[in-house]
């Protein structure tokens with residue numbers, strides 16, 4: 001852990017020194033990113049709560065940890081589920097062809113026109129929430145929740161993984177059926193307690209807006225831009241959906257997937273530029 005800390009600290013120092021140098025040397029410097037803004041705040045004498053170099057490092061670390069593995073992993077789980085259920089890949093690409101067409105990539109403005117894609121993301125996060133347990137909560141006073149008496153000072157853990165698989169709230173809870181979300185208006189913003197992949201309340205994920213946009217954009221374009229195949233000889237039912245628990249939950253056996261382009265070649269050239 002100490003070694004890891006040293007490694008990250010070297011990286012943070014490099015990022016901060018690099019940004020500081022540009023601030024000092026560039027004439028009429030305009031902040032370009034989050035680190036520039038944080039350094040600007042750190043120098044503000046009027047700031048009520050002083051921002052230290054260590055706190056800036058902590059904030060960068062929060063964003064790196066919270067913002068990378070999470071959305072990539074959700075897309076990985078979604079593709080695993082879709083390859084296991086080829087009928088859903090067909091339905092999702094049919095929606096993309098109908099709404100987007102084959103002559104462009106999917107953009108943020110298109111998301112609201114892709115209800116099946118949204119349902120696939122919700123169903124993925126229901127079965128595979130990255131944080132199986134939300135951040136611990138501390139009871140500030142005696143209270144009763146769902147019939148359980150909770151004494152002041154108790155630390156409470158909320159298990160989103162088991163809520164997502166509870167037959168009291170979901171029909172056929174172990175099945176991957178995105179269509180269930182086409183019929184029910186359940187969002188993921190922490191108000192529907194049956195689906196809490198980003199948590200809820202004061203400690204809810206502050207990266208919700210960024211995270212959900214990253215997932216929508218990556219998944220939509222991976223499905224729109226490519227036909228996905230399993231390695232030769234592998235059958236959908238052989239895909240392993242077992243989980244490896246950790247801070248986030250990964251597939252125990254990573255799946256090899258083979259992409260084949262399905263859009264005109266000039267669109268891929270645009271992306272490369």
Ligand code: HEM
Nearest residue numbers: 066067070071131134135197198199200203204205207211
């Ligand atoms: C698929 C995307 C993501 C998922 C599923 C996710 C999920 C979560 C969950 C479940 C929590 C705990 C919430 C609670 O206990 O109520 C959390 C906290 C947090 N997330 Fe995310 N997250 C995602 C993306 C992001 C992104 C993109 C960022 C930042 C750029 C981020 C930064 C954080 C931070 C800093 C916390 C701690 C908040 C606190 O403890 O007050 N997350 N996230």
